[in-house]
Amino acid sequence: MGKFVITTRANGEFQFNLKAGNGQTILTSEGYTTKAACNNGIESVKNNAADDNRYDRKEAKNGKPYFNLKAGNGQIIGSSEMYESVAARENGIESVKKNAPDATIDDQTS
Incomplete structure (x- = not known):
């Protein structure tokens, strides 16, 4: 099962x-x-993860x-x-679709 891990960046942002x-x-x-x-943002990922149209496939x-x-x-x-x-990227997208909707939240900022 997936999880969202919240951390703080060096500049203080989450x-x-x-x-x-x-x-x-x-x-x-x-x-x-x-x-x-x-x-x-986490809720938005959970809500949008299942929709293939929300994934913008790019090349660096x-x-x-x-x-x-x-x-x-x-x-x-x-x-x-x-x-x-490209195949590995598609596997990554499938992993987000599978893991995000029911992922727990691990807040490591407190």
Whole structure:
């Protein structure tokens, strides 16, 4: 089962990582100025993860595939790591779809 891990960045912003059951990070958020905004981001991931149309499949300048998960308003709510292949990126998307909706929250900021 997946989990969202909330941490604090060096600049004081909050961020979350969605981790798969094996502990691997499959999605990373932007920085949020408040924990409430970070929690809203988590809820947005949970609500949008199942919709394939919310995944923006991209290729980095170095040719490595990655994806962004977007909310209904088009705002990016999470980004993946860089993958070695398109197939690996698709597996990452499937992992987010599977893990995000029922993921628990592990708040490591307090």
